[in-house]
Ligand SMILES: [Zn+2]
């Protein structure tokens with residue numbers, strides 16, 4: 001039987017039921033967040049100190065600050081291509097907003113520029129052009 005390692009809960013799931021399984025994770029909660037977000041398995045995450053790493057961002061449009069969950073920070077520090085949607089959750093708006101509209105409280109840098117820099121440092125992890133285009137395309141309809 002073919003199995004897929006679920007990028008949300010890291011369990012091995014039969015490929016035939018994976019779509020349904022994944023839908024449970026991405027289902028929006030009453031607060032507007034997904035039930036779970038994609039992360040790297042804990043053994044693959046960045047495991048050094050997060051001192052000096054920005055963790056709280058402010059959404060320009062509403063002025064609300066949101067903390068980035070640690071498991072997500074530790075995942076994108078290892079693979080900055082993991083979150084190709086280029087959006088993050090804003091507690092104030094109760095929805096996902098473009099990185100470009102959010103700035104790190106500590107550094108004043110917007111999340112898009114920040115991630116672009118992380119990506120430049122790891123060109124070997126860059127996904128294939130097809131994956132990239134597909135995600136851009138999906139984003140047009142969000
Ligand atoms: Zn799962």
Ligand SMILES: [Zn+2]
Pocket residue numbers: 059061062063064090091092093094097
């Ligand atoms: Zn907002």
